[in-house]
Amino acid sequence: MTQTSAKEQVFTKMQELDAALKTAVSVRTELWSMMANLPEEDLFAGIAIPLTFYENGHVIAWGDDSEHFTPSTFELVRQLWFSPDHTLSKEDVRENVMFNEDASAEALRTLIKEARKELQEADFPHEIETLWGRGYRIRQGSQP
Numbered sequence: 001m002t003q004t005s006a007k008e009q010v011f012t013k014m015q016e017l018d019a020a021l022k023t024a025v026s027v028r029t030e031l032w033s034m035m036a037n038l039p040e041e042d043l044f045a046g047i048a049i050p051l052t053f054y055e056n057g058h059v060i061a062w063g064d065d066s067e068h069f070t071p072s073t074f075e076l077v078r079q080l081w082f083s084p085d086h087t088l089s090k091e092d093v094r095e096n097v098m099f100n101e102d103a104s105a106e107a108l109r110t111l112i113k114e115a116r117k118e119l120q121e122a123d124f125p126h127e128i129e130t131l132w133g134r135g136y137r138i139r140q141g142s143q144p
Helices: 003-036 071-082 090-096 105-121
Strands: 051-054 059-062 065-068 087-089 126-131 135-140
Touching (some): 051 071, 071 090, 071 105, 071 126, 071 135, 090 105
Antiparallel strands (some): 051 059
């Protein structure tokens, strides 16, 4: 590849990226406009305060805040966040967070208890709710 063709390729890719960013900004603006017209009770909690996950360092960001979490809390919140209805069965938590399908009920309760404590100490905007007999769900917390 010649120096000129490499420069042309870089320039072309930069133009493609610029076009994609303009489209993303346009779509985001349209989405926020659509959300502004919905009653608050119709919005899903995950939309009200979105989360960003940074695997390197187990950091979760929300709004202007971010926090480093233990690997197990990070993975639990991430699995809950990206699961349908933000809900996981106890078996899903054992398999996808604890990586131990045979983990005891006590180990599972301890994991959830420690994660709740860690999230509360970080003023995390969502909380883990127990769905008795079914599993766990992440929902909008009581923090502003």
